[in-house]
Each structure stands twice: as C-alpha cells, then as structure tokens.
Amino acid sequence: MKRNKGFTLLEIMIALIILTIGLIAIAYMANSAISGNRKAKLLTQGVTLAQDKLEELKGIDYDALTSDNDTLNIGNIAYARNWTVQADVSKEMKTATVIVNWNSGTKNVTFVTKVAK
Numbered sequence: 790m791k792r793n794k795g796f797t798l799l800e801i802m803i804a805l806i807i808l809t810i811g812l813i814a815i816a817y818m819a820n821s822a823i824s825g826n827r828k829a830k831l832l833t834q835g836v837t838l839a840q841d842k843l844e845e846l847k848g849i850d851y852d853a854l855t856s857d858n859d860t861l862n863i864g865n866i867a868y869a870r871n872w873t874v875q876a877d878v879s880k881e882m883k884t885a886t887v888i889v890n891w892n893s894g895t896k897n898v899t900f901v902t903k904v905a906k
C-alpha cells in the first residue's frame with residue numbers, strides 16, 4: 790500500500806481557523822493595552838496638574854489664598870482645574886481642594902490638603 794505524505798485540505802482549513810482565532814485574540818489584547826495606556830496617560834496628567842496646583846497653593850501667602858479655576862490644553866485634551874479654599878473653624882488653617890476634570894467632565898481627580906497660617 791502506498792501512503793501519501795502531506796496534509797489534507799481539511800487539516801489545512803482547521804489549522805487556518807485556529808490561527809485566525811489566535812490572531813484575533815492577539816489583536817483584541819493589543820487594542821485593550823493601547824486603550825489602557827491612553828487612559829493611564831490622561832489620569833497621570835490629571836494627577837500631575839492637581840499636584841502642581843496644590844504645591845502652588847502651599848507657596849502662596851496664607852491670607853492671599855483664594856478659590857479660582859483655569860483650563861489647560863495639553864495635546865488635544867482640555868483639563869479644567871477648579872480649586873476652592875475654605876477657612877477652617879480654628880481660623881489657623883485653610884482647606885484647599887483641587888479638582889481636575891477632563892473628557893468634558895466625565896473623568897476627574899480630587900486632591901485635598903490643609904494649609905497652615
């Protein structure tokens with residue numbers, strides 16, 4: 790009896806289907822990683838802007854601390870920064886709150902600190 794060597798058409802089709810499923814899974818994972826990296830970048834930028842404003846507020850004279858806001862455009866993303874300064878009951882400290890919003894306000898970070906007289 791003579792044996793034919795090689796693969797049948799059915800075996801090749803099954804191998805191609807398995808390969809296609811694997812490639813689709815890899816593409817999905819790569820897309821998820823890219824999306825996660827973009828979200829992390831935006832969050833990191835928001836946190837950095839909030840920290841920068843808190844450090845700036847700590848350096849301002851106690852009596853000159855006031856609430857305000859600004860908008861910063863970094864890349865094609867607009868970050869809205871709002872900060873409020875409220876005197877505590879003791880009048881020896883103020884509470885400074887910085888909120889940074891992006892993606893039209895759907896994402897934000899909030900930092901709070903105390904500033905002594």
